[in-house]
Amino acid sequence: MNPSVWSEGMYSSSSICLDGFHAEHLSSFQLDPVLSNVDVSAHKNSEDRKMLSESAYYRSGDAGSSLMNPSKDSTTGHSPIRRHPFPASSSCGHDEWNLNSGHQAKRARVENIIKGMTSSPGMHCTNVTRNQCVKTDGMQEKETIHEQDYVGTSGFGSQRTGKQLENQHLRARLDHVDEVIDTKDEDESPETSPRDAFTDSYSEFQTSSSREYQGRKSVMSYFQSQPERIKLMAEVLKYELSRAVSRSVDSIFKSMPLIQTNIEGNAETDIRLQSSVGEDESGLTCCGNAEVQVPDVQTEALSLVVQKSRLENKFVLHHRPQPPILFWNHDSKDQPSERNHEAVCQHALRCSQDACSRVGPAKFDTLRNSIKVRSKVNSRSVRSPQTHTVSVDPTLMESPGLPHVNIESDCLVKTNLYMLNEGLTTNHLKKAKLMFFYTRYPSSLVLKMCFHDVQFSRCITSQLIKWFSNFREFFYIQMEKFARHALIEGVSDVRGLTVERQSELFRALNMHYNKANDFQVPDRFLEVAEITLREFYISISMGKDRDPSWKKAIYKMMH
DNA sequence: GGCAATCCTG
């Protein structure tokens, strides 16, 4: 493959969000502005640095809630900078913008469907006129207008006959709606549709202040006078809602929805986790789109090595002034959908917590115990829809065409959401590899944060640490290999050793950590690789490799 | 001795 081809262009359509930096955390923790500018290299040892990062991390909760307060956004109107809209302080806050900005195409479709049901055949009352009807003339007159309008233009004769036929017509139309939606959903990727459905349905009830909803509200008001149609509409909405819920829950059970979405090659959304180098001091990007701030813990996770002073030829750990920014790519067509997916996840997680508090920990322990513990890497996330405590058809969670979801299933939904993976999956491995681009030595705290869907145990922690140990091993082996190769080839100046995206070394690394090649490897990683390569080169050229522990100095430096 | 990381091997 031509490196120049894949280096940039390929990333524009599908990149990765490390789901470990899930909205739940992203919204909950913010970089402490005071601590953010501290140069960790000034601290005497790594423990201080770690404590600093962690204290910043813990302290950042308050800062986060204030920073992420949507009321601030509302004061600025439609700011070009869209932050992740979930305030840490409002456990059940559902940002109108986030939910409202779901798939507009589908929304428009639903709007058209609703409009079509009310305006055709022969209905001319637009949203505006309907609102005016409600405002000025009251419900009864509005109904009269609609009925007269409808009957008058449909030519069905008497009003009674017209109603019967209208009901028939509506039924047929609703059937068609189902068909259209089903067909559409089948065409859509399985990752995108659940959010849409959920978002559409959910936002129907949440976005009371939106203009669209006002229009629909008036439509619903119109229906309220007609029990038959109410029933039909209720069925449609219930169907949509149940399907959306089941799908969104299903997506929750996927250990890394966004990772999977992108790695599996189904998503068009480009979510990039990038370093914040070059961003402004506030940690905000000016990309003009929504962005999510990564908790300060990331600064620890991204304890990348930078060259503080090339003149001194001394490499030190340098605390990054800002956390990396998770932002939405400008070119993404599916941004709202992804954001809403985050919203769904966020909401679902809150629901799970809510369910936990209501059902009690004992029951959840039972649920968890019902899951088989897997010590090895599993190909799929642990999912156990059937439990001792709640007996519901397991296919419930899979079937997109359920006519309805009952109360028990709702309970199940919330119950299952609480369950965590008790084993690491292949997707966790993929995720860990991608994390390696940012951190070579993740602390257990970082691991817990990034693998928040995993129930941590000593075994899990050890396994993750072992993974990173293996990653490092491979990394250093490559470094040594290419350093020696450079010496053999007669490279005399260390400055001639560079790691570019086109270089063979990078391709080897990329092949190992990012085999699918759908992740934009951060430039910082290339810098680290280059620094390490040069260190190996220098050590070997100076004959330090005669010392059995010659690598340790490099390891220590890179730590 | 405990722990963490690397080294070695399969």
Place this chain on the structure above:
DNA sequence: CAGGATTGCC
């Protein structure tokens, strides 16, 4: 990638 051995630090 995982398991066990080894090393080094506290």
